[in-house]
Amino acid sequence: MIGIGEKMSTKTTAKRPAKKIAKMADDNARKDILRGLLKKTRFDKVRSMLEFNLQAGHAQDLQLPDGTVQIDDVDNSEAHSRLHMIIDSVIDQILTSGRPSVEVPKRSSSNIIYDEKNDLLLLGQETAIKAFHSLSSVTDITRLARVVQIIHDLLTEGIHGTKREIFYSDVDLFEEQGNSDAVIEDASALLHTTRNSTNIVASAKGVCIGRLRLRDKSDIIDCESLGSGGWGISPMLDNIEILESDAEFVLVVEKDAAVIRLTEDRWWKKYPCIIITAKGAADIATRMFLRRITKELRLPTFTLVDSDPYGHYIHSVYMRGSKRLSYETPFLATPNIHLLGVLARDLDEYKVPQKCRLKMDVQDIKRAKEMLDEEFIKNNKPWKEDLELMLARKEKAEIQALSQHGFKYLTDDYLPMKFSTGDWI
C-alpha cells in the first residue's frame, strides 16, 4: 500500500537521502508485486459467490413467519380489484349497520416484528379500526378515503402520482404533507400492497452506473453510456425491466463524491460491476431497484459507507428495511448485502491519519448504542465487534478520508484490496 509521502516522492527525490530513496523504491516494488497479485486473485471470492448464487437457481420466494402481514407487489388490475373489495365492504356496512369502518394494519413500532430467520423487519398483525362515526378517527378516515379515491383515479388512468402531488390535490384536507404521506402508507397497508402498486411514487434521487442494460417501456437504457451522471433511478419501477448485464457484483455507495471518483475512473470497465448510490440515506426507489437487481441477477452486493454509526445505519436499511416501512420490507430489503467498508477497523488497517478522523458526537454515540441494542446486530458478531470498536475509540471517518493517500487510492488500492481479501462483514 502506498503512503502519503510516497505520492510526493517524485517531486522531492533530489533532496532525499539515498537510504530513503532505496526504501521508497522497495515500497514501490512491493506495491507493484501486490498489484500483480491482485490482478490474478482479485474478485475470485466475489466470482465464486456469484457462481454459487447462479447455481443455486432462482431465489426462493420469502416465507413469512406466522403473525406477520403478507404484502404483495401487484399489477394494476389486482390493485384495482383489491380497492373495489374494500369499497364494497364499506358500502355493505353502510347498508347494514350504518356505521362503516376499515381495519388498517398498525404501523407503529409495537407492531414491528424482527424475523430472525429471514433477518428482516416485518409488520405484525395488529390492526387499528378507523371509523367514520368516531371523533378520534373521522379525520384519518376522511383522508384515507380521499387517498383511496386518488389511487383509484391513478390506477384507472394508468398514470403515476407523486406524494407531493397527492398533498397538493387537497391541501385543506391534508393540511401538511406529513399527514398525506402517512395516509398513503396506511392506504398501501390497507390494500396489503406495496406503495408502488398504488401508482403513488416518491421522487427518487438514486443513480445507477455500470454494466447494466434496462428497458423503460419501449426505451432501452445502457447504464454504461450515459456520461458521468449515470441513470437516474426511476420511481416508476413497474415500467423498468432488466434486459442484460455482465456485472459480477453490485457496489452500493453512500456518498456521491465517492461515486464521482469511481465514475471518472470508469471503474466498472476494469471491475465488472453495477454502482448504485442514493446520495445519502436510501430512498424507496433505490432500495427497491437494488433488490430487483440482486434478486434477478443474483449478484453479490456490497455497501461502501462512511465509518460512522449513520453509515452503518444506512447499510442496515438496505439490508433489512426501516421500521417506518416495515410492511414493505420484503420488497425493499436486500438481506444478502455485505458491509464492505469503511469499517472501524479499516481506519488503522489502511492507515487513515489521525487528522482525518473525527470525534463522534453525542448523537453518534447514541445511535451506535441504539444499533448495538438491535437484535440483528447482536446476532452478527463481526458487525457488533466493529461497532463496539468504533464506540470504544469514539472515532469516525468519511470515505473521502482515504484520499489522504491520493485521489486514486480508493479505486486503485482500497477497493481492490478489500474485494481480493474478502474483508467484509
Add this chain to the structure above:
Amino acid sequence: MRIFKKPDGGFVQILGKERIKKWNAELPLLFIGYMRDNILPKYEDPSVRKAIEDYANEIMEEIAVPKLVEVLKGADQAARVKTSQSLEEISKKKPDMVKVASEYVTQLVSDNNKDVAKAAQNILKNIDRAEKKKQYASKRKTMQELDRKLAKGEVTDAEYMKLRKEYLKLEDEIGPEE
C-alpha cells in the same frame, strides 16, 4: 435470465424468454435489434457471440414473429393498427429488423382496415428502399472501378452506358434522404 458463461470466467445474463413473451408485439423485435447492434459487439469471444446470436434467433422465431402475426391476424382492430404503425416506425430506422415479417406484411397491403394497409405499404416501401440502398452502395464501388476502366479504354462506351444507366435508375428509385 438466460446465462452465458464467458471464457474469462465471467457471466452474461440476458432476459429470459418467459418475460419477453409478455411484451407488446413489436418490442421483441426492437430488443433483438438492440442485442445485435449493441450487445453482441461487446463480447469479443466467438463462442459467446454465437451463443447470444443463437439466443436472439430463438427469440425471433419463437416470440417476435409469432407475436406480430398473432396481433396482425387478430380481430382487435386498435391493436392491429397500433402494431402495424409501430412496425412502420421501426422500419424507418431499422428496416432490416422488420424484414423477417415482410411475408405477413405483404398480405396486409390489401387489408380492409385502411390504416393497417397504409402502414403495410410504407413498411414494404422502407424495406425495399433499404435493400436498394445496399445495392446502390455496392454498385457505387463497381462504378468507380468502371470509371477507371473507361479512362483506360478497358470498357466500351456501350457497356459503360448500360451500367451507368442502371446505376442512375437505382439512385432515382432510392430518392432523396428524408
